[in-house]
Amino acid sequence: MRDLDRVINRKGTNSVKWDALNIFFGKDDLIPLWVADMDFPAPDEVTEALIERAKHPVYGYSILDDRYYHSIINWFSKKHKWNIEKDWIVYTPGVVPAINWLIQSLTEAGDKIIIQEPVYHPFKESIKLNDRIPVINELRLQDDNYLMDFESLEACIDDKVKLLILCNPHNPVGRVWTKEELENLGRICLKHNILVISDEIHGDLTYKGHNHIPYSSISEEFANNSVVCTAPTKTFNLAGLQCPNIIIPNETLRDKFNDIINKQHIQTATPFGIVGVQAAYENGENWLQEVMEYIEGNLEYMINFFKENIPEIKVIKPQGTYLAWLDFTALNIPRKELNHILIDKAKVALNDGYMFGKSGENFQRINIACPRLILEEGLKRMEKQFRM
Ligand SMILES: Cc1ncc(COP(=O)(O)O)c(C=O)c1O
Structure with missing residues (x-):
C-alpha cells in the first residue's frame, strides 16, 4: 500500500x-x-519513467510514436470498453485550449453554444472570448441530486445553436451521467443538428457503483456528432505535463480541428508529456x-x-x-x-x-x-x- x-x-x-x-x-x-x-x-511508474528520460540529456523536438497511441487505445479499451482508432487521436497541450480551438473550428462568430450550469467556468469564458453566445441550460437540483433538464434544453434551442459542451463527469457537482441521460441528451442534439463536445477529463475518477460512459462510445451516430476531450492529467495527477488527447471519430470534424491546430503550429507533446502518458496509461491502474x-x-x-x-x-x-x-x-x-x-x-x-x-x-x-x-x-x- x-x-x-x-x-x-x-x-x-x-x-x-x-x-x-x-x-x-x-x-x-x-x-x-x-x-x-x-x-x-x-x-512511481511515471516518476521512474520521467527520471529515466531526464537522464538522456537531450530534450529536443519529439514525435508521437505507436507506443504513445497504443497506450491510449489500450487504456480506453480496457477501462471504458471504448475502441478508439489511432487516427482519431489528436494531441493538444490542454483541454481548455482544445475547447477554444474546437469552438473556433466547429462554429462561427455569433453562433450559440449550450452549457449546463453550474459548470466548470472556462466553458463560458471560452465561448465569450471567441465571440460566440453562451446559452445556459441550468441543471436541476432535486433531492440533493443534480439532473439535466431536457425540457428546458429543448426550449432553449433555436437555429443559432450549433454546439453543446457537456461535462462528463460533471465538475463541480460530481454527477457521472448515466447511459440513459446521455442518450436523452444525444437524441435532442442529433434532432437539432447540435454538435457535442464532451469534456471527459474526470472520466477515470469514479466512485464505487458509478460507471463512466464515454459519450462517443454510445453509438456510431453519437460518435459522428461528437468530440471527446480526454487526458491522463486529472487521473494520475500530471496536469503540469500538459498531455491531453482529443478523440474525434468524424473525419470532417477532425480535419477542421487539425486545420486550426496546424495554424497554431502545435505539433507534438514534450518529451516528458509523452513518457508521462505512456507510463501512466500502461502501468497506473x-x-x-x-x-x-x-x-x-x-x-x-x-x-x-x-x-x-x-x-x-x-x-x-x-x-x-x-x-x-x-x-x-x-x-x-x-x-x-x-x-x-x-x-x-x-x-x-x-x-x-x-x-x-x-x-x-x-x-x-x-x-x-x-x-x-x-x-x-x-x-x-x-x-x-x-x-x-
Ligand atoms: C472539466 C475540466 N476540463 C478541463 C480542465 C482543465 O484542463 P487543462 O488543464 O487540460 O486545460 C479542468 C480542470 O480542472 C476541468 O475540471
Missing part, C-alpha cells in the same frame, strides 16, 4: 494551488482545497484504484464531519471527480460575507460556487484529493467559524 497519508510540502514548487494563494486570495496562510490537482505523488479508495474515504469522513459538527453545510455527494459541492444555503450568509469568513477567518481556500454560474450562489467547491490530515485541518477551521 502507498502511504497516501504522507503530507508532501508543495510550497516553493511553482504550484498554483499552494504558491499562488496570495495572488488569488490575498493571503498565504490558507489550507488550499481549491485548484483541481491532487496533493498525492504521481504513480493499481495506483488509481488505491487513490480513489483513499479519496472515497476522505469523502465519507467529510460527510460525517459536516453531519456531526456543522449540519447546516450539506455535501452534495459526488459520484465521480475528487471535487465536492458544498451547499451553504441553510446558513443564510450573503456571498461576500461567506467568502470573507472562509478566507479571512477560517483560512481555507475553496472555490466560490458563483464562479460556476449564478446557480452556484450559496455553494462552494472543495477539493478532497489530499492527505486526510490536510482535509481534517481545513474542516476543523470551518467548524470553528460555523458551528452553531
Whole structure:
C-alpha cells in the first residue's frame, strides 16, 4: 500500500494551488482545497519513467510514436470498453485550449453554444472570448441530486445553436451521467443538428457503483456528432505535463480541428508529456484504484464531519471527480460575507460556487484529493467559524 497519508510540502514548487494563494486570495496562510490537482505523488511508474528520460540529456523536438497511441487505445479499451482508432487521436497541450480551438473550428462568430450550469467556468469564458453566445441550460437540483433538464434544453434551442459542451463527469457537482441521460441528451442534439463536445477529463475518477460512459462510445451516430476531450492529467495527477488527447471519430470534424491546430503550429507533446502518458496509461491502474479508495474515504469522513459538527453545510455527494459541492444555503450568509469568513477567518481556500454560474450562489467547491490530515485541518477551521 502507498502511504497516501504522507503530507508532501508543495510550497516553493511553482504550484498554483499552494504558491499562488496570495495572488488569488490575498493571503498565504490558507489550507488550499481549491485548484483541481491532487496533493498525492504521481504513480512511481511515471516518476521512474520521467527520471529515466531526464537522464538522456537531450530534450529536443519529439514525435508521437505507436507506443504513445497504443497506450491510449489500450487504456480506453480496457477501462471504458471504448475502441478508439489511432487516427482519431489528436494531441493538444490542454483541454481548455482544445475547447477554444474546437469552438473556433466547429462554429462561427455569433453562433450559440449550450452549457449546463453550474459548470466548470472556462466553458463560458471560452465561448465569450471567441465571440460566440453562451446559452445556459441550468441543471436541476432535486433531492440533493443534480439532473439535466431536457425540457428546458429543448426550449432553449433555436437555429443559432450549433454546439453543446457537456461535462462528463460533471465538475463541480460530481454527477457521472448515466447511459440513459446521455442518450436523452444525444437524441435532442442529433434532432437539432447540435454538435457535442464532451469534456471527459474526470472520466477515470469514479466512485464505487458509478460507471463512466464515454459519450462517443454510445453509438456510431453519437460518435459522428461528437468530440471527446480526454487526458491522463486529472487521473494520475500530471496536469503540469500538459498531455491531453482529443478523440474525434468524424473525419470532417477532425480535419477542421487539425486545420486550426496546424495554424497554431502545435505539433507534438514534450518529451516528458509523452513518457508521462505512456507510463501512466500502461502501468497506473493499481495506483488509481488505491487513490480513489483513499479519496472515497476522505469523502465519507467529510460527510460525517459536516453531519456531526456543522449540519447546516450539506455535501452534495459526488459520484465521480475528487471535487465536492458544498451547499451553504441553510446558513443564510450573503456571498461576500461567506467568502470573507472562509478566507479571512477560517483560512481555507475553496472555490466560490458563483464562479460556476449564478446557480452556484450559496455553494462552494472543495477539493478532497489530499492527505486526510490536510482535509481534517481545513474542516476543523470551518467548524470553528460555523458551528452553531
Ligand atoms: C472539466 C475540466 N476540463 C478541463 C480542465 C482543465 O484542463 P487543462 O488543464 O487540460 O486545460 C479542468 C480542470 O480542472 C476541468 O475540471
